Amino acid sequence: MYSFDYQKAKSVADAAKVLAKDGDAKLLAGGQSLIAAMKLRLAHPSEVIDLGTIKELSGIKADSKAVAIGAMTRHAEVASSAAVKKAIPALASLAAGIGDRMVRNMGTIGGSLANNDPAADYPAAVLALGATVVTNKRKIAADEFFKGMYETALQKGEIITSVSFPVPKRAAYMKFKNPASRYAIVGVFVADSGTGVRVAVTGAGPSVFRVAAMEKALAAKFAPESVASIAVPEKGLNTDLHAKADYRAHLITVMARRAVEAAMK
Amino acid sequence: MTVKVSLTVNGKPASAEIEERTLLVNFIRDTLRLTGTHVGCDTAQCGACTIHMNGRAVKSCNMLAMQAEGAELVTIEGIAKADGTLHPMQEAFRQHHGLQCGFCTPGMVMSAIDLVKNFPDPSEELIREQLDGNLCRCTGYHNIVKAIKAASQTMRS
Helix, strand or coil, rough: CCCCEEEECHHHHHHHHHHHHHCEEEEEECCCHHHHHHHHCCCCCEEEEECCCCCHHCCEECCCCCHHHHHCCEEHHHHHHHHHHHHCHHHHHHCCCCCCCCHHCCCCCHHHHHHHCCCCCCHHHHHHCCEEEEEECEEEEECCCCCCCCECCCCCCCCEEEEEEEEECCEEEEEEECCCCCCEEEEEEEEEEECCCEEHHHHHCCEEECHHHHHHHHCCCCCCCHHCCCCCCCCCCCCCCCCCHHHHHHHHHHHHHHHHHCCCC | EEEEEEEECCCEEEEEEEEECCEHCCCCHHCCCCCCCCCCCCCCCCCCCCECCCEEEEHHHHHHHHHCCCCCCEEECCCCCCCCCCCCCHHHHHHHHCCCCCHHHHHHHHHHHHHHHHHCCCCCHHHHHHCCCCCCCCHHHHHHHHHHHHHHHHHHH
């Protein structure tokens, strides 16, 4: 790992100030992606700003309409939260399937979203549930947040503070995971808000995306057979050593059908 | 440049001037000379470096020592009683021969204690599922799972 300066941020404003001043500074949330990337010298920040001690960034607030999760809330906390399990069980179960138990004890929702790994789980939930990403500067709708591979709408000096998920009528997440890393080879999150259906796919493309044809079919009739014969074109999907684009395209349909089945239970 | 890290390890205060980039596992092994915590893959996959930070299992090779500033750590050296009586999980690994070469064992034991804390009465299937962050390259999983199942019973009683 290259050397860097380290500081613990006292507040979000404090962290934003350092970020704005030093373009090569990086925020450290749980570090489960960043530290690994730094060890491989894929990332070499001049300065690491640790958000770990900012208490107000952590915690879960839920009512009958929405679940708000602080950016530094660990995956394990979301997975075991009684409030999340009651309001959006699909979200708790998604968090319980990220990485392994030790990774879930460190990794955070804010870190995952800011990193926007193409195979991360949270982006699928954020996009399908139509969540709002709250930063120190503004509120960003899910549809505006994810811009491409490891790219988001976050600007220089902008820090995610929380994510607000509207409570859906029913929802489920199904993931075909890499057996070693537990990353999504393909993950599909289906959410029925009561006024519309959203289907978000992670792992398959450069960044999370919605499938309009499936959303339309499910809005007409929320049933597994509505998506079972909808094929997603393989063009633009990822090909790597784990799966080729055509296989990923096939998996999207399978995972979508299973997610609808699970959501109806 | 260096920074000062202060924390509690196995009930005792520890502090040192370290380089910012020092990984927690290197701090534990090289600075504190607690070499029971192992480095296996060094890429946060194998779990040999698992320790407890504030009561939760974490991979110490995938975090900075500074992230543990002020925290209470427990390593494999800190779970037996002062008189040498093994922790029920260690005893179960011994009884059920839950190790072959022994390299993954410290991480397995620390992870398993956290597993049983979260799931006091785990089924074999759940143990296998929840143990996915720990690799045993001797593939000695069968007895490891048996040991965890047995320890979950003694830890409950």
